[in-house]
Amino acid sequence: MRKSIFTTAASMALLLSAGVAQAADTKAALIPGGPHPYFAAWEDAAAAAAEDFGVEAEYSVPPAWELSQQNEMIESLVAQGYNAFLVFPGDASGTNATLGELDDFEIPSATLAGCTEAPTPALFCLGTDVYNSAYLGTQELIDAMGGSGQIAHFTGFLVDPNTQLRIDAVEKAASEHDGVEVMQVIADIDAPEPADEKINAFLAAQGDEVDGIVTTAWVPAVVAATSLRNLGDQRIKMVGIDHDQVVLDAIKDGFVHGTMLQNPYGQGYIGVYAMDLVRSGCTMKDDAPWLTTAQTDRFIDSGTAFVGADQVDNYQDAMVQETDKIMADFKDTYMNCPN
């Protein structure tokens, strides 16, 4: 691992490991959608959880960002004897079939970071409510803009069903304020070169009219932050997403107002913990305080936090606290356990 920013979590885990019922045979796999910087924290989380809960936990990355490659990865891990799966769904509908097969083998699974569409075999979805995150981010942006103005929204591939949710959420937040309008949506810019070309073309054409930018995908956030820095423009407010160094630095230097942080470390860590409990005989409670999102009614919020200039230096603290909070009563809140 090139980066291990989340070392703080080890201490947190010590507190918990004493009281955990351990099933020695849990062999959990954490599978992202493909190679992507967002998921790097899962590797640390898997290692920490494996040690703390005495289980095996492996972070396995599909060779390319393709649904079929992810499916093949999951299948190969089943053949190797993995018996609990934590998956970022390669497709909100399409991943259900693979999880259903795991279910046929009585292998439990849950979705991390993003959810599958209900009805789904996933026991729960622990992640960011993409709709809510985009909505809250836009609200923060509108506040920063002083309550009125024109917004541009830069987002990822339209084939990803989450992209439509994000577009809707930004639209909704804007519609709740008089004098706020989404002037342009630019999508399909998950590759850096087209993102650079299109975002700058937008700034060239509308740079004087636009008052705020909200980005809801990793690459557009990075590229937009860089563009605003290059322009030296601090008039246009921007709210980004995730924790790329470029975005965080731009927040520090005042070119970006803030970012909607997610909690990948907590997702991985809590996910392994929950899978171990399930394998030791616990079942999910039907009457737990599940949240309902556009996709599922078995949602647990892993924490979405707005991080502005004040919090950016200690941004992981916010997430460690969030993780601690969920861990503290996770078992009692969400699970029925035999003993």
Added chain:
Amino acid sequence: MSTKAIPGRAGPKGPTFAVLASNEVGLLLITVGAVIVFSYLAPGFDSPFNIYALTRVLAIDVVIGFSMMVVLVTGGLNLAVGAIGVSAVMVGGWAMQVAGLPIIVSALLALAFGAALGALNGILTVAMRVHSFVVTLATMSLFFGAMIVLTQAEAFNALPAEFVSLAKLKTWFFASSMLYASIVVGLLLWWLFHHTLIGRQILAAGANPSAARLSGVPVERTIVVCHGLSGALAAFAGLMLTARNGAALPSMAGQLGMDWLLPAFLAPVLGGTLLTGGTLSVAGTFLGAAMVTVLSNGLLQLQVGEFWVQAFLGVILLVAVVLDRLRAHVMAKRRVR
């Protein structure tokens, strides 16, 4: 099952028959060797579940390979296989889920739609007198864009259970039943190219269009037919993938359908189908897909350094094609003597 073009074909490579005849043998040897090695090294490789999972992937990739193969034989390329496949299954998914048509009717509709999009590629290629590569580069974006506009990227995920369960059937030796569907498709293609007039015309037109035209072959029609067939095969692969995924997904083949390009080209090309047109090998395409599927599955099983799988696969592929070439070269030399 190797197909040699019509006798008297003016090929650039001399004694092609010797090379082609043994191409399948080479693939078979590599694949069997890989199976033995992986079974020995990776305990999960020959487990029933893995055989099932592997044959299911193979079944789909074989048909994707066929879809490209039938255009390669004209000397053309079809970059839009993925875009056609996904457009067709969205039509099929709509027919099943929204219009409530019977499964068989919906599937036929999807196949017909795929064939129509493919035929459109063929017609544009003929009418504009440009390489199909150029036409399909544009229509890839066109078809995929239209699909996104019409579906707003929403999946059809309430398909009839009977349709989805088609993908779950297992048969002899734990193999996925879909593999038999692919084999049947392969046999039909073999029959088409060996035992029908249009098949022979396609091969003749692919090998040497002007000579074929002189001998009365409707070259333009064969090009349209091949593209139409390619579209139908892409739709068939898409339907199998849809059954496997349990939903008709706009993201099934990735952005612009480009995720399909690698399996589409690898299988026929490894199988000895020449890009210059006029020859094809149905069995070779099948075995080419088998080799790639076995190698990539085996690499995943071995858990070679997690981020290095793709690089390893690339190296193995390169070594495999070079070795195969070497073997063919040696064999051809012996035969000449």
Added chain:
Amino acid sequence: MSATMHLLRTDWFGLLVAFAVGAVALGLAQPSFLSTYNLYVMLTAFSLSILIALSQMVIVAIGQLNLSVGAIGGLAAITFAGVMEVWSVPIPVAILIGLLVGVAGGTLNGVVTHVTGLNAFVVTLATLAIFKGTNIGITEAQPFYEIPDAVKSFGNARFGFFPYLLFVSGAIGIAVWVFMRRSVLGRQLLAVGGNLNAAKLSGIPVGRVVVAAHVLSGMLAAVAGMLAVARLQLGQPTIGDDWLIISFAAPVIGGAVLAGGHVSVAGTVLGVAIIMLINNALVLLNVDPYAVQLVLGALILAAVALSRFREPA
């Protein structure tokens, strides 16, 4: 033949007219099209794309296709950024190392293609996986962030609307133009692409020519990758993922014959310009994001149809 007829028959004249008409129309529809900053943005994207398109064009010239252009560019980009971040290598040395990656990638493609007689399409399909896989293996999908300020500021420096990046790619573009037209090797490239057997018979060292074309292609891709690093101020592992379509579309719109033997540097450059114009228009005219792909496909098809229109039957 009159001068007008001669102009009409060149690869580039029709494209120039199409580009001019498009630019005027867009300028009328959206005045900010002609703003200094927008021209700069377009020229920046143009600088990168010319190199990508030329990298493919030299391979099309010998009648082959190179699927690994983007993968070589991406690998050179992260190597360039990586050696500067991890080993603090001085910039000129890092550029050399990046170029070497391009040369090595191109050499592998060329040598394997020539020695085995396999179609380059097949070879580069495999090496695409090797280069991209090595990229992912090295970076684990994490970008390299520590790019020296000199590189960053070069990527964003401009005279008015003229980006510094265009000095590099403009000079390279002219060099490639001279190379294809005037140099012996350039003409040998076209001869090999036009008629392999005739080229062999006339004593052209086909193997050397094929390898040279692939090395040139690799170097052009590597330069494009490094310019992308300067532009993005980041060693993104995903650099190059999106190059395939433009690399083929531009030379083809520019009149290149895929079977080999005929390419046009001016046509290719105009092909890039037309695609840039289309992309810019899609943003400036605020086209519905869902319709972008559809419109792009239709316009590329139209551009190709137009460029064929003038051709005699």
